[in-house]
Structure formats: structure tokens, C-alpha cells
Amino acid sequence: MTKNDKINFSTPSGFPEFLPSEKRLELHLLDIIRKVFESYGFTPIETPAVERLEVLQAKGNQGDNIIYSIEPILPPNRQAEKDKSGETGSEARALKFDQTVPFAAYIARHLNELTFPFARYQMDMVFRGERAKDGRFRQFRQCDIDVVARGKLSLLYDAQMPAIITEIFEKINIGDFVIRINNRKILTGFFQSVGIAENQIKTCISIIDNLEKIGEAKVKQELEKEGISSEQTEKIIDFVKIDGSIDDVLNKLKYLTENLPETGQFNLGVTELETVINGVRNLGVADKRFCIDLSIARGLNYYTGTVYETTLLGHEALGSICSGGRYEELVGIFIGEKMPGVGISIGLTRLISRLLKAGILNTLSATPAQVVVVNIQEDLMPIYLQISQQLRQGGINVVTNFEKRPLGKQFQAADKQGIRFCVIIGAEEAAALKSSLKDLQSGEQIEVNWADLGEEIKRRILNPETI
Amino acid sequence: MTKNDKINFSTPSGFPEFLPSEKRLELHLLDIIRKVFESYGFTPIETPAVERLEVLQAKGNQGDNIIYSIEPILPPNRQAEKDKSGETGSEARALKFDQTVPFAAYIARHLNELTFPFARYQMDMVFRGERAKDGRFRQFRQCDIDVVARGKLSLLYDAQMPAIITEIFEKINIGDFVIRINNRKILTGFFQSVGIAENQIKTCISIIDNLEKIGEAKVKQELEKEGISSEQTEKIIDFVKIDGSIDDVLNKLKYLTENLPETGQFNLGVTELETVINGVRNLGVADKRFCIDLSIARGLNYYTGTVYETTLLGHEALGSICSGGRYEELVGIFIGEKMPGVGISIGLTRLISRLLKAGILNTLSATPAQVVVVNIQEDLMPIYLQISQQLRQGGINVVTNFEKRPLGKQFQAADKQGIRFCVIIGAEEAAALKSSLKDLQSGEQIEVNWADLGEEIKRRILNPETI
Numbered sequence: 001m002t003k004n005d006k007i008n009f010s011t012p013s014g015f016p017e018f019l020p021s022e023k024r025l026e027l028h029l030l031d032i033i034r035k036v037f038e039s040y041g042f043t044p045i046e047t048p049a050v051e052r053l054e055v056l057q058a059k060g061n062q063g064d065n066i067i068y069s070i071e072p073i074l075p076p077n078r079q080a081e082k083d084k085s086g087e088t089g090s091e092a093r094a095l096k097f098d099q100t101v102p103f104a105a106y107i108a109r110h111l112n113e114l115t116f117p118f119a120r121y122q123m124d125m126v127f128r129g130e131r132a133k134d135g136r137f138r139q140f141r142q143c144d145i146d147v148v149a150r151g152k153l154s155l156l157y158d159a160q161m162p163a164i165i166t167e168i169f170e171k172i173n174i175g176d177f178v179i180r181i182n183n184r185k186i187l188t189g190f191f192q193s194v195g196i197a198e199n200q201i202k203t204c205i206s207i208i209d210n211l212e213k214i215g216e217a218k219v220k221q222e223l224e225k226e227g228i229s230s231e232q233t234e235k236i237i238d239f240v241k242i243d244g245s246i247d248d249v250l251n252k253l254k255y256l257t258e259n260l261p262e263t264g265q266f267n268l269g270v271t272e273l274e275t276v277i278n279g280v281r282n283l284g285v286a287d288k289r290f291c292i293d294l295s296i297a298r299g300l301n302y303y304t305g306t307v308y309e310t311t312l313l314g315h316e317a318l319g320s321i322c323s324g325g326r327y328e329e330l331v332g333i334f335i336g337e338k339m340p341g342v343g344i345s346i347g348l349t350r351l352i353s354r355l356l357k358a359g360i361l362n363t364l365s366a367t368p369a370q371v372v373v374v375n376i377q378e379d380l381m382p383i384y385l386q387i388s389q390q391l392r393q394g395g396i397n398v399v400t401n402f403e404k405r406p407l408g409k410q411f412q413a414a415d416k417q418g419i420r421f422c423v424i425i426g427a428e429e430a431a432a433l434k435s436s437l438k439d440l441q442s443g444e445q446i447e448v449n450w451a452d453l454g455e456e457i458k459r460r461i462l463n464p465e466t467i
Numbered sequence: 468m469t470k471n472d473k474i475n476f477s478t479p480s481g482f483p484e485f486l487p488s489e490k491r492l493e494l495h496l497l498d499i500i501r502k503v504f505e506s507y508g509f510t511p512i513e514t515p516a517v518e519r520l521e522v523l524q525a526k527g528n529q530g531d532n533i534i535y536s537i538e539p540i541l542p543p544n545r546q547a548e549k550d551k552s553g554e555t556g557s558e559a560r561a562l563k564f565d566q567t568v569p570f571a572a573y574i575a576r577h578l579n580e581l582t583f584p585f586a587r588y589q590m591d592m593v594f595r596g597e598r599a600k601d602g603r604f605r606q607f608r609q610c611d612i613d614v615v616a617r618g619k620l621s622l623l624y625d626a627q628m629p630a631i632i633t634e635i636f637e638k639i640n641i642g643d644f645v646i647r648i649n650n651r652k653i654l655t656g657f658f659q660s661v662g663i664a665e666n667q668i669k670t671c672i673s674i675i676d677n678l679e680k681i682g683e684a685k686v687k688q689e690l691e692k693e694g695i696s697s698e699q700t701e702k703i704i705d706f707v708k709i710d711g712s713i714d715d716v717l718n719k720l721k722y723l724t725e726n727l728p729e730t731g732q733f734n735l736g737v738t739e740l741e742t743v744i745n746g747v748r749n750l751g752v753a754d755k756r757f758c759i760d761l762s763i764a765r766g767l768n769y770y771t772g773t774v775y776e777t778t779l780l781g782h783e784a785l786g787s788i789c790s791g792g793r794y795e796e797l798v799g800i801f802i803g804e805k806m807p808g809v810g811i812s813i814g815l816t817r818l819i820s821r822l823l824k825a826g827i828l829n830t831l832s833a834t835p836a837q838v839v840v841v842n843i844q845e846d847l848m849p850i851y852l853q854i855s856q857q858l859r860q861g862g863i864n865v866v867t868n869f870e871k872r873p874l875g876k877q878f879q880a881a882d883k884q885g886i887r888f889c890v891i892i893g894a895e896e897a898a899a900l901k902s903s904l905k906d907l908q909s910g911e912q913i914e915v916n917w918a919d920l921g922e923e924i925k926r927r928i929l930n931p932e933t934i
Contacts, residue, residue: 007525009572009801012560015515017573019580020587023511039859041836041866044490048482048606049516049562049592053540058474064545068537072596073520073561075529093479094540095516105476106484113486115833115884119866120487125516125592129539139515154869156848163856282852334476366582369508381623385749389630392506399508399586402621417582 014130014138016349021363021418026141026352028364029172030123033143033346036167037121040160042145045120047102049127053092059333061101066129069094095127099144099345100330107148108334117157119147123348137349146343148331153340155272158306158326159279161344165310165322166289168346174360176313177321180293181280183273183306184325186253187240187297189266194235200226202301208240209297240295249292250274269305276306302327308344318354322346365418368397371457372414373423375401383430387423387450394454415440421457481597481605483816488830488885493608493819495831496639497590500610500813503634504588507627509612512587514569516594520559526800528568533596536561562594566611566812567797574615575801584624586614590815604816613810615798620807622739625773625793626746628811632777632789633756635813641827643780644788647760648747650740650773651792653720654707654764656733661702667693669768675707676764707762716759717741736772743773769794775811785821789813832885835864838924839881840890842868850897854890854917861921882907888924 011017018026034044056067070093096102099122107114123143130136145164147157162179169177184205191201207222214222216237223233242252253270260266273292280290298307303325310322324344332339355361371391373384381402388400399419401410407424414422424436424445435453438445439460448456478484485493501511523534537560563569566589574581590610597603612631614624629646636644651672658668674689681689683704690700709719720737727733740759747757765774774792779785791811799806822828838858840851848869855867866886868877874891881889891903891912902920905912906927915923 007521007801008519009522009525009575010519011515011572011576012517012519012558015517015560017514017576018512019577020510020512023513026513027511038835039862039864041834041864043487043834043836044494045485045487046490046493047484048478049594050479050482050606052475052477052479054474055476058476062540062542064542066542066545067540069540070535070537070562070594073529073534073536074596075531075533078531078533091479093482095537105478108476109478109484110486115880119834127516127537129541139517152870156852156867156869279852282849284853284856334474367508367510367586368505369510382749385623385746386751389751395506397506397508400623402623403619413582 012138014136016137016139016353019363019366021366022352022356024364024366024368025356025361026348029348029352030143032171033168033348034121034123036164036171037143037145039167040119040164042119042121042147045103045106045122046124047096047099047106047122049095049125050093051096051102051105053094055105055334056094056096056101058101058104061333062097065097067094067097068127068129096124097128098126099124099142103144103146104331104333107331107339111335117147117149117153119145121145137353140347140349143346143348144343146331146341148339148341150337150339153342155275155306156279158272158276158342159283161306161308161324161342162280162290163283163285165308165344166285169310169322172361174312174321174355175315177289178311178313179290179322180296180309180311181273181276181290181306182293182296183269183276184297184303185265185269185305186273186294187269189263189269190239190256190260191236192263193260193266194232196228196232200228204228204236205297206299206301208236208295209299211240211295242294243291246277246287246290246292249294250277253292272305298323298325302330304328306342312360315358315360318358321351367399367417367419369399369417369419370396370461371398371421371423372410372419373398373400373425374407374410374414375404376407376424376426378404380425380427380430383425387425387435387453390450391423391454391457394458396454396457411438411440421460423453479605481603483604483606483820486830486833488833489819489823491831491833491835492823492828493815496815496819497610499638500635500815501588501590503631503638504610504612506634507586507631509586509588509614512570512573512589513591514563514566514573514589516562516592517560518563518569518572520561522572522801523561523563523568525568525571528800529564532564534561534564535594535596563591564595565593566591566609570611570613571798571800574798574806578802584614584616584620586612588612604820607814607816610813610815611810613798613808615806615808617804617806620809622742622773623746625739625743625809626750628773628775628791628809629747629757630750630752632775632811633752636777636789639828641779641788641822642782644756645778645780646757646789647763647776647778648740648743648757648773649760649763650736650743651764651770652732652736652772653740653761654736656730656736657706657723657727658703659730660727660733661699663695663699667695671695671703672764673766673768675703675762676766678707678762709761710758713744713754713757713759716761717744720759739772765790765792769797771795773809779827782825782827785825788818834866834884834886836866836884836886837863837928838865838888838890839877839886840865840867840892841874841877841881842871843874843891843893845871847892847894847897850892854892854902854920857917858890858921858924861925863921863924878905878907888927890920 125139125141127139165179187205188201211219220233257267257270296309305326307325309320312318312321326342328338328340331341373388384400388398391398420441422438429435433450436445437448592606592608594606632646654672655668678686687700724734724737763776770792772793776787777789793809795805795807798808840855851867855865858865887908889905896902900917903912904915
């Protein structure tokens with residue numbers, strides 16, 4: 001074979017791929033996340049990677065995102081089909097850049113087939129034409145849940161979100177984290193109460209949302225640029241910096257409900273927040289796992305109530321590892337109906353890449369195999385195959401070595417791949433229906449009857465004390 | 468909210484999406500397939516959806532496929548970035564149309580990080596610009612395994628494939644199926660022995676491969692068109708129609724090895740086939756699950772030895788539900804190295820769609836929830852939340868009803884979604900730390916202590932006799 005030196009076979013910039021040890025970690029995390037999502041009754045959907053361009057651009061939802069359109073390239077022998085393939089300009093299609101717009105389209109497409117409140121999870125790949133920088137990918141997997149209703153949606157759905165976030169990150173064993181909860185109505189109401197004009201409130205909230213990132217001095221400057229007086233700015237900064245225990249902050253907010261000029265929004269926001277906090281506690285989430293942070297707002301203006309961010313303690317520079325909130329006018333856009341919803345999102349590809357770099361997570365072994373049946377005598381292969389199948393039927397992942405090599409090399413190769421056990425059967429052992437089981441983790445080698453091999457291996461995998 | 472009537476929110480033609488009950492079936496099948504793949508030590512990888520166009524078109528691998536290229540569309544506020552985004556013609560990128568070419572690129576990209584023989588599985592989406600007809604999708608999921616080596620690859624890897632196919636389809640519970648095995652060297656060798664010219668052999672094999680589809684008369688015509696004599700044609704047809712038990716066919720082939728003019732290829736093919744068949748048997752695959760079918764060749768010319776097709780008995784019109792074979796010059800194309808490999812592929816999206824239509828598979832319930840904690844008294848919500856969490860910690864998927872509705876409606880809604888159990892707690896029950904458990908499948912309603920609820924539900928799920 002000749003090598004075609006001219007072909008650049010590297011991945012296109014920004015399109016990541018994982019080594020097996022990394023992909024296995026991703027699948028492990030996806031399994032955990034899916035299990036938690038499903039335990040709360042969220043059901044899976046997957047929308048196509050490709051949507052009509054007009055869907056993706058509906059109501060200006062493209063936002064700042066660079067979308068990739070798709071265009072068919074015919075092979076040389078099928079050029080004549082060009083006109084028949086039905087790919088005209090009006091049929092322009094593109095890759096989805098998030099899961100929200102396609103979710104809205106999914107709801108419109110299947111409105112009468114779905115049961116509301118509809119709680120769904122989605123763990124699809126999305127595509128954005130970002131300039132590829134560290135941690136910015138052009139293709140990445142997002143793990144999203146949303147529950148949406150026709151009519152009213154209980155605030156207890158908002159309360160479930162921190163419980164779900166807590167369970168996921170405790171199971172991933174990621175270290176200490178805190179979920180910061182706020183309610184945009186509180187911010188809106190407070191801004192109204194200090195006399196900020198209605199048309200400036202969203203901008204001011206966006207500026208405040210950056211407090212942690214750009215610092216107090218910069219926030220003050222930006223508010224000043226918007227024409228906010230220094231007195232108003234002081235009040236705002238003092239307000240969003242309110243801290244203390246969850247109950248401290250709640251009490252301060254309740255005090256303000258009786259002492260601020262009435263705005264409607266503020267008091268409603270505080271009541272909503274209290275309901276959510278009570279729900280989070282009733283769901284058994286420990287107080288150390290969440291706090292009220294009046295400075296967070298989620299830049300996205302479609303959030304209208306509860307908002308969440310999740311900070312990994314000691315790794316604040318990673319930014320929020322799971323965010324979301326409540327919205328009203330987002331998923332009903334294609335059917336012209338207000339559909340209240342609440343959702344969260346984990347940007348999994350980015351999270352894995354950053355947690356690996358930060359040493360917070362480790363990759364798994366390069367193979368799911370737990371056992372190698374080594375090959376020391378070719379004519380015993382039928383026995384090697386039989387023993388391999390017996391172990392597989394017991395739920396163990398097994399590689400049979402088909403190539404005969406020195407035993408030491410076979411051990412080494414297994415160890416290098418992170419395979420823990422080797423099963424060794426020579427002529428004598430075969431005659432006695434026995435095998436030697438080598439535990440590469442402990443170095444130990446014991447004799448085990450064929451019939452007991454599966455149980456012995458499973459016992460060792462499950463019980464670290466036997467190592 | 469106003470509805471934008473002008474937006475066509477349907478999926479683009481050929482890009483399918485599943486309802487929750489269908490997506491849950493897909494995930495269930497993916498779980499089964501992944502578990503079997505991993506039990507043989509196949510490790511997961513996922514290559515990006517997007518590759519450089521030159522990679523996808525390397526060595527003419529586009530074949531007959533219509534590829535989708537991607538092109539960035541900048542949002543209105545970022546038009547100025549056009550020139551900076553690095554998306555020039557020489558960087559042309561497109562969506563992968565299969566997993567073979569990207570696998571070859573993956574190997575080239577990570578040659579020194581992988582351990583050979585490298586056994587990987589991949590269950591990614593691929594994209595082809597087919598005209599959307601019944602069962603032909605433009606985006607679909609393929610479940611592929613391949614094991615490739617640098618140097619030699621044991622024929623026992625070929626033997627594992629039918630064992631893997633058997634396990635998967637037995638676990639999916641798809642009905643009776645048979646894996647048809649052949650070896651292209653046998654066909655090539657036989658064609659040589661009857662005097663077909665070397666440059667005609669591949670074409671003749673392709674014609675024979677269509678025997679089942681187009682029938683004997685049409686095959687004869689097409690062979691005649693190629694200038695094959697009627698005597699040669701008779702011999703060929705007689706040969707590929709050899710049937711009988713596995714041992715019958717093997718014995719007939721072995722007889723021919725001693726009676727045909729020596730071609731090298733034929734005898735080698737028979738020896739390979741016998742080794743593979745022995746391996747399949749040693750792996751415990753029942754004889755009823757496979758046969759030797761000398762007429763199959765897999766159209767794709769890159770196969771060089773063993774080939775497989777899988778037929779669902781009674782549903783032959785579905786075509787092969789899992790196919791594959793051995794190749795030599797496929798995955799080493801980017802590094803200019805012969806890398807023998809053997810692999811199989813399940814076109815999962817198409818398979819599910821056809822099996823559902825044929826009534827062979829049923830969808831799952833629309834939600835993973837197994838239990839609804841109903842809401843009959845708002846002030847007991849803290850207890851409903853607590854009981855829900857307790858059940859979740861026991862591994863049960865639970866929905867808590869946050870909206871209070873008549874009890875009958877809550878039962879109905881649960882039943883409609885396929886949720887089997889309702890947990891009912893009123894004031895009296897709450898005081899006694901008890902609940903009523905309603906099994907909607909049996910209609911039975913029993914009283915259970917809170918502490919025993921999880922075990923009772925799990926017992927009923929696992930043991931159908933309690934229904």
C-alpha cells in the first residue's frame with residue numbers, strides 16, 4: 001500500500017475526539033447523569049443534528065452563534081442527480097447549535113403525542129462555529145433537562161433542579177461544589193424600587209451578572225455609562241452582595257419586602273425563592289450544597305424567575321459547571337403559546353476536558369476488559385474460548401489472547417491496558433479443570449476451579465479488601 | 468405570544484426523530500449492544516461528526532455516497548469576522564457518511580497511543596444525502612465493531628463476530644435468525660478454477676451477490692453480458708447453490724479442494740472458513756444460528772476473506788440486519804500500512820424503524836418513571852418529596868405529582884404513560900408512617916409501611932408472579 005502523503009488526516013480545528021480511556025470516562029459520566037435524570041422521571045429524546053435553517057433562526061434565536069449550514073456534494077458518478085435531490089435554497093438546513101430551539105420545534109411537531117408537564121432529557125451533540133480556543137469546541141455534547149407545561153408549572157420543579165445537580169456531582173465525585181440560586185424577579189423588582197427605568201433593567205442585570213468576572217470597580221463604571229447614579233449603584237452593589245447563611249439571606253429579603261417601595265416583582269420573587277428553597281430542603285439537599293447569590297442572573301434574557309449556577313469550590317476559574325433557570329416564552333415559540341419551563345444544562349465535553357486538565361477527574365482504563373485469558377498452548381484454544389464465554393455469561397468483560405507470546409509479555413500487555421486479571425490454563429490445569437488466576441493489581445496468583453472463576457473475579461472486583 | 472406562521476418547523480426530509488417511547492427503545496437496544504461489545508473487550512471511541520473533506524474522499528472512499536459539506540453562517544452582528552474564522556476552501560469540511568473512513572483517520576491520528584490488535588466499537592450518527600425513501604434516512608446511527616492489527620490478525624477474531632451477533636439478537640429477542648457465513652477467497656478461487664479472467668472476477672462476484680435479490684434468470688443474463696459462457700455460468704450457479712448442514716457444505720468444499728484445478732485462493736478460503744466455523748462452534752454458538760452460504764459476498768469490494776450477513780427468518784425482505792467481513796487494505800489507508808481487520812455493522816436507526824413497522828419490536832413506555840407519588844393533600848408535600856427521594860435512593864424512578872387533581876385522574880394519567888405504581892398518602896396514613904401502594908397493572912391496592920415501600924415495589928417489578 002502506498003501512503004497518500006497529501007491528505008491532512010487531522011481532525012478539523014475545534015472538533016474534538018477522545019482516546020478510548022477518555023471516551024470510557026465520558027460514557028461513565030453519561031451513565032451517571034442519565035440514571036439521575038431518569039430517577040426523576042425525565043424521559044429521553046434526541047432531535048436530529050440537522051434542522052431547517054429558518055427553525056434555528058426563528059425569533060432571532062441564532063443569537064451570537066455561528067451556525068453551520070449543510071450542502072450536499074454529489075459523487076462524480078451521480079452528478080446528474082443534482083436537480084432531483086430536492087436540496088434547493090428554500091430547503092436550507094443547518095446543524096443545531098443548542099438543544100433549546102430544536103426542543104421547541106420537537107414540542108411543536110409532537111404536541112398531541114406528548115404528555116404535559118413534559119420532562120425530557122437530551123444528551124446530543126451540538127455545533128457552533130466558534131473560533132477554536134482552549135476549551136471552546138465547535139462540536140460538543142450537552143446534557144440538558146427541561147420540564148415544560150401548558151398553563152402553570154409548579155415551583156417545586158424548580159426545587160428539583162438543585163437536588164438533581166447535587167446527586168449528579170456527588171456521584172461523579174468531583175469534590176465540593178455549591179449551587180448558587182437566585183430569582184430574576186428579585187433583581188428586576190429591586191432595580192425598579194431604586195428607580196431604574198424599565199428599559200434599562202435587563203442591561204443592568206447583565207452588568208451585575210458579570211460582577212464576579214469583572215469586579216466591582218468595572219461594574220460601577222459600566223453602570224455609570226448606562227446613566228445609573230452613584231447612589232443607585234451603591235444600593236445595587238450593596239444589595240447583590242448580601243450574604244450569609246441561606247436563612248440569613250432569606251430573612252434580609254423578607255425584611256426588604258416590607259421596607260422597599262412596593263414593586264410587585266420583588267415580593268413575588270422572594271416568595272418564589274422561599275418556596276424553591278423550602279422544596280430543595282424537603283428534597284434532602286444539604287445546606288452546604290446551595291446558597292442564595294443575589295448577584296447571579298444568567299446572561300440569557302429568556303430566564304424570568306429562578307436561576308442557577310454551580311461553582312466547584314477551589315476551582316472557581318472553571319466558571320459554572322451546571323446552569324439553568326425558569327423561562328416563560330421559550331419552548332412555545334413555534335405554536336405561539338406561553339409554556340412555562342425550567343431546565344438545567346451541563347456542557348459535558350467542555351467539562352470533561354477541563355476537569356481532566358485540572359486533575360479533578362481521571363480517565364478510565366483504555367479497555368472495558370477486566371480479564372485476559374492468556375494463550376500458552378495453541379491446542380488448548382477450545383478451552384480458552386469456552387472459559388472466556390463462561391466468564392462473559394457471568395457479566396465479566398473478557399479478552400482471549402489469540403496470539404501466543406511469552407507469558408510475561410501477555411501479563412505486561414494486560415497491565416499496560418489496565419486489565420486486572422489474567423487466567424492461565426496449561427495442559428496440567430486443563431486436565432484438572434483448574435486455572436491459575438493472576439491479579440495484576442496485587443501480584444497474587446491463586447489456583448481456582450473453572451466453575452468458581454467467575455465468582456472469584458467478581459468478588460475481587462467488588463471487594464477491595466481482597467486486593 | 469404570537470405564532471410565526473411562516474416557519475416550517477417540521478424535520479428536514481430524511482432526518483428522523485423518535486418519540487420518547489421509541490427513543491427509550493433505542494437506548495435499551497444500545498445498552499444491550501454496548502454490553503455485548505464490551506464483554507468481548509471492544510472499547511468505545513467516537514470520532515467527530517465533521518471531518519476534512521479530503522479525508523472523507525481519500526482513495527475514492529466517497530463511493531456512491533452524497534456527502535454533506537458544512538459552511539459557517541455568521542449572525543448579523545458578527546459579519547466582520549468572516550475572514551478571521553479560518554474557514555477557507557482548503558479547509559473544506561463535511562459530515563461523515565460512514566464510520567470506516569473516520570476510523571482509519573482515528574488510527575492514523577492516534578497510532579502510537581493505541582494498543583494493537585485494537586478492538587473498538589462506535590455507535591455514532593452518520594449522514595448521507597440519500598433521497599429519502601421508506602427506510603432510507605439521511606442521518607442514522609450505526610453500531611460498528613472492528614478489530615484491526617498491525618501485521619497478522621488471527622481468524623478467531625472472525626469467529627467471534629457470529630458469537631457477538633448471536634448474543635445481541637438473542638438478547639434483543641428478535642425471533643429466529645441465521646448468520647450466513649462465506650469467504651470471498653472461496654468465490655474468487657472457484658471463479659479462477661472455471662477460467663474466469665482475473666479482471667472479471669470482482670464484477671462476477673457482485674453479480675452473484677445479487678442472486679437472492681434478482682433471481683437466477685437475471686443473474687445468468689448478467690453473467691452472459693459479461694461474456695461468461697453458459698457452461699461456466701452453470702458451474703458457478705451450481706456451486707453457490709451448494710447447501711445442506713454446515714458439515715455437509717464443509718465436506719463438499721473439502722472434496723472440491725482435492726478435485727478442482729489448484730488456484731491457491733480456493734483452498735486457502737476453505738481452510739480459513741473451516742477455522743472460523745470451528746471457532747464459532749467452540750464459542751458455543753448453536754448450529755441453528757449460522758450456516759455457510761456460498762452465494763453471499765457483500766457488494767463492497769474491500770472485503771477479502773470472511774463475510775457475514777444476518778437474516779431474520781420469516782422476515783427475509785428486511786434484508787441483512789447485521790453484516791460485515793474481513794478486509795486488508797481499509798483502515799491503514801492514511802498511514803500506508805496494510806492493517807488486516809474484521810468488523811460488523813448494525814444499522815440501528817433503520818433496523819428499529821423496520822422492526823417497529825413489522826411488529827417485531829414494541830416501543831417502551833413513554834417515561835422511565837415506575838412510580839407516581841400522587842398528590843391528595845397539599846400540606847403533605849414535604850412527605851411526598853421525602854418518600855420520592857427515599858424510593859429514588861433505592862434505584863426506583865419516581866415522579867412526584869406537584870399539581871393536585873382528583874385521584875382518579877392521577878391514576879389515569881400514570882396509566883396512560885405506562886407508569887405502573889402509585890403511592891398514595893393521606894393524613895391518616897401519614898400519621899401511621901404508612902402508604903397505599905396501587906399496582907395499576909393488577910389493579911391491586913395494598914397497605915405498605917414507608918420503610919418497606921422500595922423493597923415491595925422492586926419485588927413486584929422483578930417478580931412477575933406477584934402481579
